[in-house]
Amino acid sequence: MLTSDLKGKNSKLIRGALNKTNFREQSESLFLTSGFLYESAEQAEAIFKGDEAGFQYTRYANPTIDTFEKRMAIIDGSESCFATASGMAAVFASLMCQLQAGDHVVSATALFGSCREVIKNIITKYGIEISFIDGKNIENWKKEIKSNTKIFFFETPSNPCFELVDIESVCKLAEKSNIKVIVDNILVSPVLQSPSKFGADIIVYSGTKHIDGQGRTMGGAILCSAKFREEVLKPFLRHTGPCISPFNAWTLSKGLETIDLRVVEQSRNAEKTVKFLSEHNKVKSVNYPFSKSHPQYELAKKQQKMGGNVLSFYIKGDKKTAFNFINNLKMIDICNNLGDTKSLVVHPATTTHRILTDEERNDQNIFDNLVRLSVGLEDFEDIKDDLDQALIAI
Numbered sequence: 001m002l003t004s005d006l007k008g009k010n011s012k013l014i015r016g017a018l019n020k021t022n023f024r025e026q027s028e029s030l031f032l033t034s035g036f037l038y039e040s041a042e043q044a045e046a047i048f049k050g051d052e053a054g055f056q057y058t059r060y061a062n063p064t065i066d067t068f069e070k071r072m073a074i075i076d077g078s079e080s081c082f083a084t085a086s087g088m089a090a091v092f093a094s095l096m097c098q099l100q101a102g103d104h105v106v107s108a109t110a111l112f113g114s115c116r117e118v119i120k121n122i123i124t125k126y127g128i129e130i131s132f133i134d135g136k137n138i139e140n141w142k143k144e145i146k147s148n149t150k151i152f153f154f155e156t157p158s159n160p161c162f163e164l165v166d167i168e169s170v171c172k173l174a175e176k177s178n179i180k181v182i183v184d185n186i187l188v189s190p191v192l193q194s195p196s197k198f199g200a201d202i203i204v205y206s207g208t209k210h211i212d213g214q215g216r217t218m219g220g221a222i223l224c225s226a227k228f229r230e231e232v233l234k235p236f237l238r239h240t241g242p243c244i245s246p247f248n249a250w251t252l253s254k255g256l257e258t259i260d261l262r263v264v265e266q267s268r269n270a271e272k273t274v275k276f277l278s279e280h281n282k283v284k285s286v287n288y289p290f291s292k293s294h295p296q297y298e299l300a301k302k303q304q305k306m307g308g309n310v311l312s313f314y315i316k317g318d319k320k321t322a323f324n325f326i327n328n329l330k331m332i333d334i335c336n337n338l339g340d341t342k343s344l345v346v347h348p349a350t351t352t353h354r355i356l357t358d359e360e361r362n363d364q365n366i367f368d369n370l371v372r373l374s375v376g377l378e379d380f381e382d383i384k385d386d387l388d389q390a391l392i393a394i
């Protein structure tokens with residue numbers, strides 16, 4: 001059956017974009033091969049020239065990776081996708097494939113540590129100018145536009161304090177000045193938010209998060225228009241080589257078959273966890289976009305289908321209290337990944353956001369008593385009991 005004959009997104013994610021062999025395999029085939037053979041030197045020439053269709057080399061393209069890319073485009077609602085070795089490879093390539101010395105990038109300040117490092121300290125080495133702004137306020141984006149501004153970059157909601165950027169307003173503004181918008185949509189996954197619907201040009205993902213969601217493989221993806229993929233992204237990625245392994249692409253394709261169910265169920269668990277933590281006497285406050293107390297609650301409701309499975313909270317106390325709480329947990333693991341079936345906890349100030357200066361962390365409300373929790377698929381009673389006993393014991 002053709003993918004285009006299927007009506008629903010989940011049917012397409014489960015049965016779509018197959019590259020079947022003659023062996024009548026039931027599962028997606030895994031082409032664990034670096035290269036592809038040619039019948040003749042003439043055929044090799046024709047395929048390299050583009051006169052004949054065909055796979056050449058896995059750094060360029062591979063049927064298993066092709067299935068993953070097509071399924072990513074389906075779930076994200078974008079025209080096309082290029083898979084990468086990790087989320088950071090996707091972030092870096094999405095910027096560098098279109099920038100050159102003298103260009104200017106405007107980025108929201110509230111970013112994951114490695115993204116901030118790439119924008120602040122790595123791409124600036126190549127003569128690219130950067131402005132960091134508080135992305136919550138549309139006026140800040142407007143004020144920073146210059147004749148050489150090429151890209152707006154932001155994460156929404158941001159990791160780990162859930163600041164939101166109004167995707168539609170920023171995209172409308174960018175369009176007027178011919179600026180490309182890159183959205184890091186990792187925190188809530190393509191199940192809960194589709195930035196392309198609001199006008200985003202490029203969307204980036206980390207595969208280890210909800211896409212795999214089971215702690216197995218690295219991977220990343222860049223979603224964009226077919227034209228941008230062909231003309232800008234493909235030449236850059238083929239020759240610089242941050243390609244995904246076919247095995248990882250296969251694992252991630254299998255992850256996409258269940259992502260919808262997992263993310264919705266995990267988000268339901270997170271909503272209950274938010275309520276429980278908000279009422280706990282050892283907790284000062286909780287950061288979660290779908291909490292009525294969130295200052296951008298209305299925007300969250302507009303952009304996101306649910307609040308997502310990740311939340312963060314301030315414990316009453318200091319770094320030592322936060323560490324004690326984390327160390328007291330019996331079931332929930334200490335891990336900096338997120339979006340996994342297993343509930344995971346991390347202390348952002350000393351791990352994922354350690355690379356920021358003290359001032360930058362303070363600006364983003366990443367204080368020493370902040371804990372980030374990625375709620376998994378365990379039964380809520382067990383998640384609650386573990387959190388409760390760890391909080392009571394601090």
Ligand SMILES: Cc1ncc(COP(=O)(O)O)c(C=O)c1O
Pocket residue numbers: 086087088089091112114115155159184186187205206207208218219220336337
């Ligand atoms: C918001 C955000 N962006 C980018 C990344 C990088 O993804 P990866 O670890 O796959 O390189 C992460 C990883 O934690 C993240 O949370």
